[in-house]
Amino acid sequence: MLAAGIVSGFADAPVRRDRAYYESRGEVVWEVPTDEKLIALTFDDGPNARTTPQILDLLQQYEATATFFVVGNRIDRYAELIKREAAEGHEVANHTYNHTFFTGQISADKLAREIESTKSKIEEVAGQSCDWFRPPGGIFNEAVLKAARRSGYTIVLWSWHQDTKDWRSPGIYAIANRVLKHARNGDIVLMHDHVHGSTQTVEALKIILPELKKRGFRLVTVTELMKYRKYAEASPFGSKHDEPPKKDKLLFPTG
Template sequence: MKNWKRWTCLLCVIGAGSSFITGFTDRPTVHNRSYYETRGEIVWEVPMEEKLIALTFDDGPHEKETQLILDLLKQYDAKSTFFVVGNRLDRYADIVRREVEEGHEVANHTYNHLLFNRNVSSARILKEIADSEAKIKWVTGQECKWFRPPGGNYSERVVQIAKQAGYTIVLWSWHQDTKDWTSPGVQAIANKVLKNARNGDIVLLHDNIQGSMQTVKALQIILPELKKRGYRMVTISELIQHKPAQPLQSAPHSEF
C-alpha cells in the first residue's frame, strides 16, 4: 500500500506539471558523461584495480535463451545482472526466480520496453518504471534500484524521473556494446568482449533475441576465457561497491 501511494503521488505531481523536477523539459541537454558520473546519476563503468567485470543481459526473460545462459553462468561461477522487461514476468516468473536463487540481480528495464523519446510523457516514463518495479517485487520479493532505459536512451528528463523514483541509471562501457541483438556472428560478439576487457567494465548483452542463439554460443567462449584471465564476473551491485582507482575521463555522449 505504501509503494502504491508513493507512485500515485509522483504520477499526480508530474501530471500537474509542477516543479517536481527542475529542468524537466523535452529539449536536448548539453551535459556530457562526466556531468552525470560526478553526480552519481548514471554509471557506465567502474575503473578499479580488481579484476572484476559485470555482464548484463537486457530484454528477457526468454523461455530458452535465459535458461541456457543461466546454465553457463553457473558452470563458470559467474554472477550477472538481468535487466528484465516487466510484461514478460508473468509468463516466465520461474525463470526470474531462478535468477535470484542463483545469486544474480534482477533490475528494471521498463514494463513494455518503450523507447523514451520526446513524444513520451513524463507520466508515462514513470509508469513504465513503476509497473516494472511492482512486477519484479511481486515475482522475486526483492527490489533492485538499477534502471536501464531501453536502447540506452536518456535525457535530463529521464535521468531526473529515474532519480526521483529512487533509481540509478546503469548503462555500459562504450567499448563493451556487443551489438549482439543484430546477430553479428558468434566470434564477433566474443571478440568484442575479450579484446576490450578491462577491470570494472560493464558489458551489454541480451538474453531475448528472437531466432538467434549467437549470444549463448559466444558466452561459451567468453566465460572460460575471462575466468582464465583471472576475472571474476559479478553483479552491478558488487561492482559498484568497489571504489574507483582513479577518476573517469570525460567522454561526450549525444542525447536525443
Template sequence: MRSIKIMVAIMLLGLACNAEAWAAPRKNRDYYEARGEVVWEVPGKKKVIALTFDDGPDPKDTPYILDLLKQYHAKATFFVIGNKAGKHPNLLRREMEEGHEIANHTYTHHFFNRSFTAERIHNEIAKTQEIVYSVTGHKPSLFRPPGGMFDEAVLRVAKQEGLKTIMWSWHQDTRDWSRPGVGYIVNKVLKNVRNGDIILLHDYVSGQSQTVKALQKILPELNKLGYEFVTVSDLLSSAKNMVPSMK
C-alpha cells in the same frame, strides 16, 4: 553617439550570453558521471567485471545462459522487461535464487523520446518494479533505459523510484542483438576487456541468438585471465570500499 552606445550594449549582451552558454554544463557523459547520476563502468585495480543481460526473461535463451553462468560460478545482472517478467515468473525466481541481480528495463521496452510524458515514464518503470517485487519479494535498485536513451525527465523519475541508472562500457557494446556473428561478439569482449567493465549482452534477441555460443567461449577465457564475474551492485560496492578514508 546614441547609436554607438546601442552597439556597445548589444556587443556586451552578446558577450554575456556567450559566457553564460560556455559556463553552462554540457550534458554529455562527463556531466552525468561527475554528478553520479549515470554509470557506464567502474574502473579499478581489481579484476572484476559485470555481465549484464537485457530484454528477458526469455524461455528459450535465459535458461541456457543461467546454466553457463552456474558452470563458471559467475554472477550477472539481468535488466528485465516487466511484461516478460510477469509471463515468466519462474525464470525471474531462478535468477534471484542463483544469486543474480534483477534490474529494471521498463515494462514494454519502448524507447523514451520527447513524446513520453513524466507520467508515462513513471508507469513504464513503476509497473516493472511492482512485478519484480510481487515475484521475488525484492525491488530492483538499478535501471537501464531501452536503447540507452534518457534525458533529465527519465533520470528524475528513475531517481524518484530509488533507482540508479546504469549504462554499459562503450568499448563493450557487443551488438549481440543484431546477430553480428559469434566471432564478433567474442572478440569484442575479449580484446577490449578492462577491470570494472559493464558488458552489454542480451538474453533475448529477435531470431536465432548467437549470445549463448559466444558465452561458451567468453566465460572460460575470462576465467583463465583471472576475472571475477560480479553483479553491477557488487561492482559499485567494491568501488566504494576502495575509496581511502579521509580521517
C-alpha cells in the same frame, strides 16, 4: 571565443551535460573504475524461454553472477525464470514495462508507469529490490533521470567498448571478440538474453566465460561491482578508463 556568460560576468557558463557531467554527479554509470579484476555481465530484454535457461546454466557452470535487465510485460509469463535468476544470486533490474524508447515527447505519467510497473513486478516475483534502471537503447534525458530518481533508481548503461551488438546477430566470434579484445577491470558488458530466433549470445558465452575466468576476472553483479568503485579523474570520454580502445588483431575469425 569566450562564452557570453563568462564575458559579461553576470551569468555562469552553460553546463555541458555530457558523460563526465553525469558520472561526476553519480546519476549515470557506464562502468566502474576499480583496481579489482571484476567485470559485470548484463543481459537485456528477457526473459526468454529458450535462451535464458541456457545462459543461467553457463553462469552457474563458471561460478559467475550477472544482472538481468528485464522487460516488465514478460515477467508474469516467465515468472519461474525470474525466480531462478534471483535464487541463483543474480540481480533482476528494470528495463521498462514495454521496452519503450524514451524519444520525443513522453509524459511524466507514462515515464513513471513504465518504471514503476516493472519495479512492482520485480519485487513481487523475484522477491528482491534492485537499484538499477536501464532505459532501452540507453536513451535518456533530464525527464528520464528525474523519473528514475523518484523510483529510487540509478541509471546503468554499459562500457562504450563493451556493446556486443548481439541483438544484430553478428556472429558468435564477433560477439566473443567484442568482449575479450579489450576486457578490463570494471567493465559493464551489454548483452541480450532475448534476441528473436538467435542463440549466438549463448554460444559466445561458451567462449567468453572460460576465457575471462582464465585471465583471472571474477564476473559479478552490478551491485557487487559498485562496492569496489574508486573515483577517477574525468576525461573528455567521461573517465580515462573508457577511452576508445586502439585497434588490434581479432582473437577469433569472424568469417
